[in-house]
Amino acid sequence: MLRYEMICVGAGPAGLAAAIEAAKNGVQVVVFDENDRPGGQLFKQIHKFFGSREHRAKERGFNIGQAFLDQARETGVEVTLNAVVLGIYENGAMNVMIGDQVKQVRAQKIVVATGAAENMVPFPGWTLPGVIGAGAAQTMANIHGIRPGNKILMVGSGNVGIIVGYQMLQAGSRVAAIIDAAPKIGGYAVHAAKVARAGVPFLMSHTIKQAHGKECVTGATVIQVDSSWQPVAGTEKEFEVDTICIAVGLNPTTQLLGMAGCKMTHVPTLGGRIPVHDLDQETTVKGIYVAGDVSGIEEASTAIIEGRIAGLAIAHRLGYMDDGTFRKEREKQSQSMKGLRSGSHGERRAKAKEYLNAIMPAAI
Amino acid sequence: MTPDSSLTGFLTEEELKEGPGIPSAARRGKGPVAVIECLEDIPCNPCESSCKAGAIVVGEDITQLPHLDGDKCIACNTCVHNCPGQAIFMVDESLPGGRATVMMPYEYRPLPAEGDGVIALDRAGQVLGDATVIKIRQTRRMDRTATITIEVPKKWSMRARAIRLKT
């Protein structure tokens, strides 16, 4: 059995940030990621990010990802790709499938930074070729350089739906409309303004009724919903599209945490069932930490800070950092986080996180 | 009542009127100046940190709206390509003959050429009418956000915010 001081599951921004922070302080770290390239969601984000200079604002997501990889290399973090972590067991034992071999490994501290998966909405015709997830649209256009479709209906007006809609325009597709059952646009106003002035209409309080087509998508019917989300008969609208893109939210990938016995609680603002954790990002199972989207759907910028906090806490616990330095460093990160979790979008997330932290003692 | 931007995605002139990033008509008449169309309290401040003239202030709390001091703005254009939300434009109403120019960020391909006729669109993507491209800028530092300056009738200077190429 291979032994490490620290293992990170997931090489997205959260996992890499945790690994870098710990390794900088002397911890021996390995990161496992199931993909053949590291960076997680960041490599699909080709727009310029918000924030301030310390959060690398106005840089494009994939460039931030690249900088992270370089830093990981410099600090001696070992990143193992094509490595799926299958289960976390007692005392930090773990099964990981590397290539087609299952290996047993063990770590004193584990950071689970497995990110999130896309939510789905079933509707008649949703299995037709041409109905795709928003992540798939990004993978096709931004990684492989192919237009997912020529004319697209986007379902979901959160940041993911709007940003992916914009990316489809950049890829040369037309976006027929962005629809959402919610009464108001969910994403940031400036992102919405960007696609609106390109002529993309938003249809709020509308849901998809049906996808049309025998072999592939040839169109869609959308219908208005009332304040209790019920379809209003007679309000159907037809769209001639070859692609329907679904962007109705993300849910944290918490299976490994469930298996390990970490307590969960339901927090809708953060995307569903979320692992309870403390200010150091440690869960109810000692030695298992969480960071990034798996501990509540937020952003890359917040994922990075959570990762750093977990990395610092682990370096401290393992004796690589004294109390005073740890407290000072953690405070620096919390201050930086405060900026990101404010404003009308961020404040709700700040409250939800406070709740998670507050119920921690009771949950143990 | 016209629906607001939370339903349509685009800001109305009504919503923008009181915005702290909108320079006065008097200032716009004097020459090019930034027009910051950012009315949501998101944590973001590259406009402030990229403004060498100190004309844009967000402040310590980075979720505050950017405030523009029109008199300090030297129209260096840096904020236009640095704003991650593509919410800053450069407007010049000092041209003779009832003309004006609008500079906007542009991240589509193909780029038009200087001198091309294009169609000016408003914030809703609706057609205003013909415009001429007078300048295109794209440098390494702009990190793939080009800026396009179009000349339009002055009455569109606070409405034209996008273009469509003529095919």
Add this chain to the structure above:
Amino acid sequence: MRIEDHPVLGKFEKGQKVRFSFDGKSLEGFEGEPIAIALRSNGVLIHRYTARRNEPRGVFCAIGRCTDCIMVVNGQPNIRTCVEPLKADMVVETQQGRGPAKESEVSHA
């Protein structure tokens, strides 16, 4: 369908141009890109038909999770074409249901 000049990403780096066969037709793609991408660039969206209801399926998640895009590749069924890299002269076929039965199963039938 290919993006020739992306405003942010420019030109996409691809492997060598290779030929492969899809349901008997000879098509072109780039070595190393997922089979599904090569198919899509040729306008192919249907990857398989389901076993029970004979319904068409295509790419859905594009990251190897959902298995909607599985096809028969070089005679082997259930290959996730959204992640399987294209190689020269591959034989790609639309999968019907669970795909062709293995030879051992055939001999028992």
